[in-house]
Amino acid sequence: MCEQNPDSISTTPTSGSGRPRFMSTESPIAKRSANLPHWEQGETCVFVTFRLADSIPESKLGQWQEERDDWLSRHPQPWNEEEKNEYFTEFGNALEKWLDDGLGSCALGYPDNRELVCNALRHFDGERYTLFAFAVMPNHVHVLFSPIGDFGASGILHSWKSFTAHKVRRAVGDSGSFWQKESWDRLIRDDRHFAKVVRYIARNPRNAGGTGYAYVREDLLLHTAP
DSSP states (O other): OOOOOTTSBOSSOOSSTTOOBOOOTTSOOEEEESSSEEEEOTTBOEEEEEEBTTSSOHHHHHHHHHHHHHHHHHSOSSOOHHHHHHHHHHHHHHHHHHHHTTOSOOGGGSHHHHHHHHHHHHHTBTTTEEEEEEEEOSSEEEEEEEEOTTOOHHHHHHHHHHHHHHHHHHHHTOOSOOBOSOOEEEEOOSHHHHHHHHHHHHHHHHHTTSOSEEEEOGGGBOOOOO
């Protein structure tokens, strides 16, 4: 496997089938809340990040949760578009920076574990979901995908995490927690948002110091003459 050139990314899929469906203000959104808000809207494209259980030190995570809880107390839902952007920018960026610092066991930095996760992500592509891009980093994973039919985003994510955790733990003889319970996810608003996320995923390995592996669906790549 090799990382694809992040500077050769087009803005939207060129094929008629498998194009992303963007968030609609006219359709209902299923909202779940635990420590983080989680939104689903049928086959709407979603960007999800899930991380290893030890990827962020408890001290940093505790500080992040305190600041986030304070913000949430001052911004009760429902949020307007400006509040949504502020929440995801302020608190998502902090998590991404800590993840890219490469803390914890970084179990996905081992080729066999990374390959296992890549294969799991690809396994039901075109059947349960449409996979647009993903990055498997040493301690976290980014995926951009659209659910298909009755397969919801939360169920798809659960199957990825459950299958890969079981396989890796069995291989290393470890029965402890592998993935952090919650993920960070966001519905994709429009073409511009979609293109921004694709570029972020493609560039993540390079921006994090050359570690990890990124995949982008072939029809998102610009084919230029050599």
